[in-house]
Amino acid sequence: MKNQYIPQSNPISITWLSSPWAILVSVALGIYIGTFQIGITKIIAPFGIVYLGLLKMCVLPILLSAITISIGRLMKSQNAAQYVRRILIAFPVGLLLVSIIAVASAQITGPGQNLTSSTLETLGILVNKSGLDLEISLTGPLPVEKQPDLSNFLLNLVPENIFNALSEGQTLKVLVFAIICGISLGLLAADSTKTIFNILDSTYKTFNQVISWLTIALPFGLCSLLANQLSKVGIDVIFSMLNFIIISIGTFALIYCLSTLVIWKQTKQSIFEVVSALKEPTILALVTTSSLACLPASISTLTKQLFFDRQTINLVAPLSITLCRFGSVIYFALASVFVAQLYQTQLGWLELFIIVTGSILAGMATSGVTGILTLTMLSLVLDQLQLPIDAVLVLFIAIDPIMDPFRTLAIVHTGIAATAVIADSNKKKKKGIY
Helix, strand or coil: CHHHHHHHHHHHHHHHHCCHHHHHHHHHHHHHHHHHCHHHHHHHHHHHHHHHHHHHHHHHHHHHHHHHHHHHHHHHCCCHHHHHHHHHHHHHHHHHHHHHHHHHHHHHHCCCCCCCHHHHHHHHHHHHCHHHHHHHHHCCCCCCCCCCCHHHHHHCCCCCCHHHHHHCCCHHHHHHHHHHHHHHHHHCCHHHHHHHHHHHHHHHHHHHHHHHHHHHCHHHHHHHHHHHHHCCCCHHHHHHCHHHHHHHHHHHHHHHHHHHHHHHHHHCCCHHHHHHHCHHHHHHHHHHCCCCCCHHHHHHHHHHHCCECHHHHHHHHHHHHHHHCHHHHHHHHHHHHHHHHHCCCCCCHHHHHHHHHHHHHHHHCCCCCCCHHHHHCCHHHHCCCCCCCHHHHHHHHHHHHHHHHHHHHHHHHHHHHHHHHHCCECHHHHCCCC
């Protein structure tokens, strides 16, 4: 009797902390504290920062082990060429579609058109102050003297020192290192690589276990992070940029629904089962605003709940979330059209083509970049349209605490959809056969 009773006590408490009710309570509490209790926000903010740091701590080990194992084993399989072809088709098509949808949405709704005189006055004041504000906020942590350069981005993919890349959290360089190691391991004889595959597999399982433990504390981390974000948002800026915020969130919601339909079609499960399975990565994306922190949950959802082949998921999911950056592409396309409308610039077919393609390149260039520095990549598009970046950057910086969660959600969720298109479904697990 004792042996039956004791194990049942812990799962009950863990289930309660992971329940939707606990999450809803933490969200409501975070909104209240971040809006009305700014002093409490400063007290609980460190817990959210520590929680997010613990999540990020697990990302690079999982990324390195999962991709190396997947590519190595994929190279030994007979289907290697097939998956490479799928990636080369699905990723570019997905990026092109989301960029076109975002440009079309901004063109149809016109977030920068027909603004009231009071709104234009508020925006004008903000723009006029942007020189001083940018000088204060971008010196030091942001290297503004180094303008975003796509050629430098491509040239700096390969790490000169992998240990330095790991210590500095240079995700894209770690990704390239894992790909090269995986290919090399895949070409070696099976007997000589068995031990290292076992070590990498153990590393992957170890940090996944840590992630499962951290999930228990999700309500507490969620409350702290949400309160901290809301406390940074200014009311005046929100109202002056209200049109752009609403249209952007609406566009993100549209692409979220379309991505969910793609996943549903690939899984052949009910739409309710698909939406329920996607709950954890969706909540994590909105709360942590870190796509990499959502990677373990995304892989777990695709393999354990949506029943896709684990080997393919471990390879494709990190690639889609790290390289494609769908959310950044969508946001840059929306922002570029908004700025053009704000400055009453006529957008012909050539300008629209520049925005669509430039947003894709700028979005991919944000791999490994976080925070305000992500927004500076917008210059890759605006420079081609001869529109100023410095004068409007302060506007996007001001509303970024609102938009960053939705941008992250689009990166994660659309990345999951792209992965589902490429990966094979594990039909045996669906039928309960192991």
